[in-house]
Every structure is written in C-alpha cells, then in structure tokens.
Amino acid sequence: MKRIIDKSVLLLICTMSLFFGASDISCVAAVLIAVSVSAVVQLYSGKLAASVLIAAYCALCGAFPVFLCFVPVLLYDALCEKRWYLILPAITAVAADKPLNIGQYAVTAAACAAAVLIYLRVSKLEETLSAMTELRDTTESENLRLERRNRQLSKSQDSEVHIATLRERNRIAREIHDNVGHMLTRSLLQAGALIIINKDEKMKEPLESLKSTLDTAMTSIRESVHDLHDDSIDMKKVIDEAIASVDGRFTVDLDYDMGRGVPGNVKLCIIGVVREGLSNAVKHSDGDRISIILREHPAFYQLMLTDNGHCSEIRESGIGLSDMEDRAASVGGKITFTPSADGFRIFMSIPKE
DSSP states (O other): OHHHHHHHHHHHHHHHGGGGSOOOHHHHHHHHHHHHHHHHHHHTTTSHHHHHHHHHHHHGGGTOGGGGGGHHHHHHHHHHTTOGGGGGGGGGGGGSSSOOOHHHHHHHHHHHHHHHHHHHHHHHHHHHHHHHHHHHHHHHHHHHHHHHHHHHHHHHHHHHHHHHHHHHHHHHHHHIIIIIIHHHHHHHHHHHHHHHHOOOHHHHHHHHHHHHHHHHHHHHHHHHHHHHHHHTOOHHHHHHHHHHTSOTTOEEEEEEEOOSOOOHHHHHHHHHHHHHHHHHHHHHOOOSEEEEEEEEOSSEEEEEEEEOSOBSSOOOOOHHHHHHHHHHHHTTOEEEEEEETTEEEEEEEEEOO
16 A cells, blocks of 8 residues: 555656646556556566566657656656666657657656655665564564573472472481381380289289370371372382383383372372383383373373283283282272283273372
8 A cells, every 4th residue: 555655646746747748648648558557567566577567668668758757656666676777768768759848857857756765765664664573573582482481490490399399208207217216116115015014903004005005106107107208209200210221122202291199109009000011011022112101180090001012912911910900909990901913001090089
C-alpha cells in the first residue's frame, strides 16, 4: 500500500508536465500505459517480467517522447527492483523528431528527483524496520535462552537441594543407628541380665515392663531408621549407576518419569528388579540394546525392561526370575516375563497405596 501511495504522488507530479505541451491522444495513452505497466511491475516484483516491462516502456520514449513524462513512476519501480539502469533507454526521447519542451523536461526532472528522494526515504524506513525486527527477534531469542537457562538452574538447584536432603536423612539415620540404637541395645541386655539375676519377686514385674518398653522403643527406632534410609535413596541415581556398570557391548536407553514421593519399599523393589534384569540381559541375551522405561501413573508405578536379543521361550525359571517375582509380590505388584523373537521383556506394575 505504501508503494502505491508513493507512485500516486509521482503520477500527479508527472501529469503536471502535460500542461506544458499540446494535449492529444498520445498523452492519454502515455498515462494509461504508464499506470498499467507500473501496476504489472508491482504485481510481478522481483521477476524478469517486471524488468522487461520497465525497459520496454522506456524504449518507447524514443518513438513517443510524451512517454518520458511518466518515466519517474517507472524510475521508482526500477529503484525498488534494484535495477535503476532499466530507464536508460528513455534518454532516446531527447533525440526524437518532436522532443518535449523545456517545461516538460523540468517537471520530468523534478519528478525523477522526487522519485529518488521518496525511494531513499522508504529504503531508510525499511532498513530501520528490518533492524528493529531483527533486534526484536534477537531479544526474544535471548529471553527464551535466558528463560531456559533459568529453568535449568532452578532444576539443578532443586536437584542439589534434594540430594542434600537425602544425604542429611542418611546421616541422621546413621547417627540414630550408631548412637541411640547401640544405647538401647545395651539397655536391653542390661535389663535382661537384671531379670535373670533378680531374686526379688517384687522387682520382677517392673523389670519385665522395663524390658518390654525398651523392646518397643528399639522396634520404633529400627523402623524409623529404615524409613529414613529408604527415603534417602535416590532411585534415579542408583539406576544410572547400575546402567553405567553394564557390559560395554550394550547400549542402554533409560526413559525415567517418576516423582520424588515414591515409597522406600517400592524404590528398593524397582532397583532390585532393574539390577537383576540388567544382569540377566548381560548373561543370557545375544542382543546389543536394552531399554528401561519407568513411569509413575496416578494409580500405579510401571516398569518395562526389554532387550533385543533372540529368546523364543524361558527354558528354566532360575533364582533371578523367582527373586524378581518375590520382590514384586512383597509390595503388592505383579510382574510378567515375555520372551519373543524380538527380545525378552520384563513388565512390572505396582499399585499405589
């Protein structure tokens, strides 16, 4: 639209040159042809046809000098096409049998100057707009990069905090086990010894109550230590370590999507099955790729471990498979083993409590 407005202004300036010469049919033809050629040039901008039309119109100036009056409009098109030299054939109008008068030349020259100035102004605006667009795109790209970086830093920070929390839980569990646990164990032994050597019937019941209390405390401490230890297990890290120890002839792909609220007994079950599954694949599979998929769903946890070895049937149920079945059963889960020509698959599902 901007280009059409600019050319309309130039066309009005060019029309003024007609007032300095005789008006005849050639003037009307010049206006119509110039407008038509300029419209087609804009339609086919950037193509060879546009350049040919500009050059053809300018070449007609030698036969019809009045066409020179509207050359500024085509000059603007030629500048937009980055081919200003296409208007050079219009110079032949000067050597025509009936050249234009001095007024028409003056108006045409002024219109050509206006065309150049308008083009330079528009070019400057386009360059500025292009620079602003590039700056905007660069800024958006940098913002997206910084946003991704911030997310990565936040995720890394959360991971470090989580690992530090697990280490602290593990440390507390060790402290309880090494200090409080040993003290309670010694107290239990002492209470048992007192019961044995006691001869006073009045002290028998209090000593038995003391021993029972110490037993209850010991059981509670043991359960708490186990819970802290189980919670301190980073399942993803342990599985990564298990994968890193696999024979180099295997490529292991891990697809891990588990939350941090997995119960300790479920973690131990999954880790045990993954380790046993990797060990079986290394020992018995003739493939070279292992895939591990771990998913947490709203109602259950899911594990699928497959390899691409050739296994048409399970020839014998060894200790490893039985151990995996026992682990799954201990947390209320189900596990299946599926041999096929495409590989061996272990599929386990553990319901959430």
